[in-house]
Amino acid sequence: MVGHPLTPRLGPVTQSNGDTPEALLSSVEHLRVAATSVRLPLALPGVEDARDSRRAMVQQLDDYVLPRLRAVDAPLLCVVGGSTGAGKSTLVNSIVGEVVSTTGVLRPTTRSSVLVHHPDDERWFTDDRILPGLSRSTGSAAANSSPTSVRLVRSTSLPAGLALLDAPDIDSVVRANRDLSRQLLNAADLWLFVTTAARYADAVPWALLREAAERGTSVAIVLDRVPPDAMEEIRLHLSQMLGEQGLGTSPIFTIPELVLDSSAMLPTKHTGRLSGWLTSLASDSKARSVVIRRTLSGALSSLSDRAVDLTDAANAQVQARDYLRAGARTAYDEALNGVNAGMEDGSLLRGEVLARWQELVGTGEFLRQIEAGIAKVRDRVTSFLRGQAPSTEPLGEALQTGAAALVTSHAQVASSTAARGWRASPGGEPLMAKHPGLAKGSSDLNERVERLLRDWQKEVLDLVRDEAGSRRTTARYLAFGVNGLSVMLMLLAFSATGGLVGAEVAIAGGSAVLAQRLLEAVFGDQAVRTMARKARVALLLRVEKLLAAERARFEHVLDEVPVSLAAIEEVEAALAEVEGAR
Numbered sequence: 001m002v003g004h005p006l007t008p009r010l011g012p013v014t015q016s017n018g019d020t021p022e023a024l025l026s027s028v029e030h031l032r033v034a035a036t037s038v039r040l041p042l043a044l045p046g047v048e049d050a051r052d053s054r055r056a057m058v059q060q061l062d063d064y065v066l067p068r069l070r071a072v073d074a075p076l077l078c079v080v081g082g083s084t085g086a087g088k089s090t091l092v093n094s095i096v097g098e099v100v101s102t103t104g105v106l107r108p109t110t111r112s113s114v115l116v117h118h119p120d121d122e123r124w125f126t127d128d129r130i131l132p133g134l135s136r137s138t139g140s141a142a143a144n145s146s147p148t149s150v151r152l153v154r155s156t157s158l159p160a161g162l163a164l165l166d167a168p169d170i171d172s173v174v175r176a177n178r179d180l181s182r183q184l185l186n187a188a189d190l191w192l193f194v195t196t197a198a199r200y201a202d203a204v205p206w207a208l209l210r211e212a213a214e215r216g217t218s219v220a221i222v223l224d225r226v227p228p229d230a231m232e233e234i235r236l237h238l239s240q241m242l243g244e245q246g247l248g249t250s251p252i253f254t255i256p257e258l259v260l261d262s263s264a265m266l267p268t269k270h271t272g273r274l275s276g277w278l279t280s281l282a283s284d285s286k287a288r289s290v291v292i293r294r295t296l297s298g299a300l301s302s303l304s305d306r307a308v309d310l311t312d313a314a315n316a317q318v319q320a321r322d323y324l325r326a327g328a329r330t331a332y333d334e335a336l337n338g339v340n341a342g343m344e345d346g347s348l349l350r351g352e353v354l355a356r357w358q359e360l361v362g363t364g365e366f367l368r369q370i371e372a373g374i375a376k377v378r379d380r381v382t383s384f385l386r387g388q389a390p391s392t393e394p395l396g397e398a399l400q401t402g403a404a405a406l407v408t409s410h411a412q413v414a415s416s417t418a419a420r421g422w423r424a425s426p427g428g429e430p431l432m433a434k435h436p437g438l439a440k441g442s443s444d445l446n447e448r449v450e451r452l453l454r455d456w457q458k459e460v461l462d463l464v465r466d467e468a469g470s471r472r473t474t475a476r477y478l479a480f481g482v483n484g485l486s487v488m489l490m491l492l493a494f495s496a497t498g499g500l501v502g503a504e505v506a507i508a509g510g511s512a513v514l515a516q517r518l519l520e521a522v523f524g525d526q527a528v529r530t531m532a533r534k535a536r537v538a539l540l541l542r543v544e545k546l547l548a549a550e551r552a553r554f555e556h557v558l559d560e561v562p563v564s565l566a567a568i569e570e571v572e573a574a575l576a577e578v579e580g581a582r
């Protein structure tokens with residue numbers, strides 16, 4: 001019936017821009033795929049809300065938007081919602097004219113949903129076209145009370161083209177009821193909100209109604225159990241409240257407080273106006289499509305908002321991951337700088353190394369001879385070597401031990417610094433809880449460092465051997481030994497390049513200066529400078545590699561965190577498609 005007096009009150013509807021529904025359908029399908037591919041693995045503040053919002057978004061796509069777009073001709077689904085005891089089941093039974101849903105004095109009564117449809121519409125509801133997460137049953141109410149199933153009831157009292165769904169209460173103490181009623185309301189083309197004279201100002205229904213208003217969902221109100229003498233007053237107040245909440249166009253159906261007879265049904269004269277309105281919606285394709293398009297358009301807008309929230313949350317994930325990565329990088333960059341500084345500041349040449357050096361060259365006397373004149377160094381060295389053929393091994397070992405301690409301690413500090421940084425960073429704490437070993441260096445760090453220094457020592461040895469081999473004149477100095485010379489070169493690699501001052505030069509620097517003179521006596525100063533630089537660079541390269549491997553333990557943890565910019569872009573692209581097709 002075109003132009004039913006109540007129909008226009010559902011308000012304005014966003015008109016389609018003329019694109020085919022197929023384009024809209026395929027873009028919404030794309031959005032669903034894209035939205036489910038986005039991962040939100042990091043425990044950032046608000047991530048639970050973002051995950052819930054995405055779940056709700058996907059659920060609404062599955063429960064309402066996609067089924068509606070795939071079958072524009074499917075019957076209009078009118079979901080009856082409201083507080084417990086408002087009389088929802090009683091109302092549905094009364095409209096249908098038989099007890100299809102159990103009513104009762106114990107609250108809440110309805111735990112699972114009952115969907116009443118005309119027999120001709122059965123095919124629309126037996127499969128999982130709508131509410132795919134809920135199973136279907138057709139038996140008696142007593143036999144089926146699972147919240148995860150919808151009981152289907154055929155009734156010729158309802159017109160074809162409109163189905164009524166009796167839902168559990170929206171503000172239930174039973175969480176499953178609340179969740180289910182929300183899901184069912186989200187699947188509705190039309191919400192039939194049942195409230196009473198006693199409870200129409202309750203907070204929870206109004207929060208839901210406001211949401212519906214913001215979204216643009218079609219809503220009609222049933223004001224039940226109204227004392228006849230207060231009817232006009234309450235109706236007016238409710239209508240004002242609806243107006244204030246943006247639902248001024250929602251029709252209100254009133255039913256007076258009655259003493260129900262044994263059938264527990266409302267007399268037809270009090271439900272007739274509502275039944276007539278529902279029948280007109282079912283039979284009037286224009287009025288019907290107004291209701292559907294309005295709700296669909298609202299649902300699509302809310303999807304857009306949710307998709308934007310999702311991409312915001314996903315971007316925050318990418319940022320958090322990058323921040324964690326940068327934190328680990330900085331810690332290990334600092335470690336490399338620390339090793340470099342430790343090699344340059346001459347600190348390695350003190351303590352044990354200095355003791356072994358002095359042991360090697362003898363105390364006082366040898367140094368004084370060196371000071372007597374660089375020109376005589378060669379002779380001194382030669383005679384010194386000829387006389388004692390000392391072993392440079394203890395010095396080499398002391399150098400290795402010192403260098404190993406330097407590298408190891410910086411690697412350990414880096415892991416604990418990076419771990420501390422992660423614990424203090426958004427999303428980092430759970431990663432550390434899962435990988436507590438990151439707070440320390442690798443379990444085989446000591447062996448790795450030792451191997452690194454052994455390999456470096458071989459490299460230095462080769463350096464010396466190559467240099468010696470290229471000089472015919474050096475044959476006689478080879479008595480000093482390639483090993484001995486390479487220990488001197490190592491010593492030089494760890495010496496200050498200008499950082500030592502005052503007394504330090506005399507102690508630590510003194511040994512390096514002497515080593516340098518010895519090497520220069522053999523190879524010439526230019527070659528020694530080059531070799532010392534090469535030895536230093538070679539060690540730093542190895543340390544850099546080792547620290548990179550240590551840092552990689554952090555990187556691997558982040559590589560397992562499945563956040564991706566591509567997934568975000570996909571959602572944005574799908575969203576743009578949806579907007580374009582609306």
Ligand SMILES: Nc1nc2c(ncn2[C@@H]2O[C@H](COP(=O)(O)OP(=O)(O)OP(=O)(O)O)[C@@H](O)[C@H]2O)c(=O)[nH]1
Binds near residue numbers: 082083104109257
């Ligand atoms: N006197 C009177 N009692 C009513 C009326 N409507 C419902 N009742 C009674 O109120 C109680 C609750 O009604 P229900 O229809 O079960 O309420 P409901 O909204 O389905 O409640 P839940 O399923 O718990 O959400 C039942 O005992 C009904 O018989 C009415 O208009 N007048």
Ligand SMILES: [Mg+2]
Binds near residue numbers: 089090101103166167
């Ligand atoms: Mg009920």
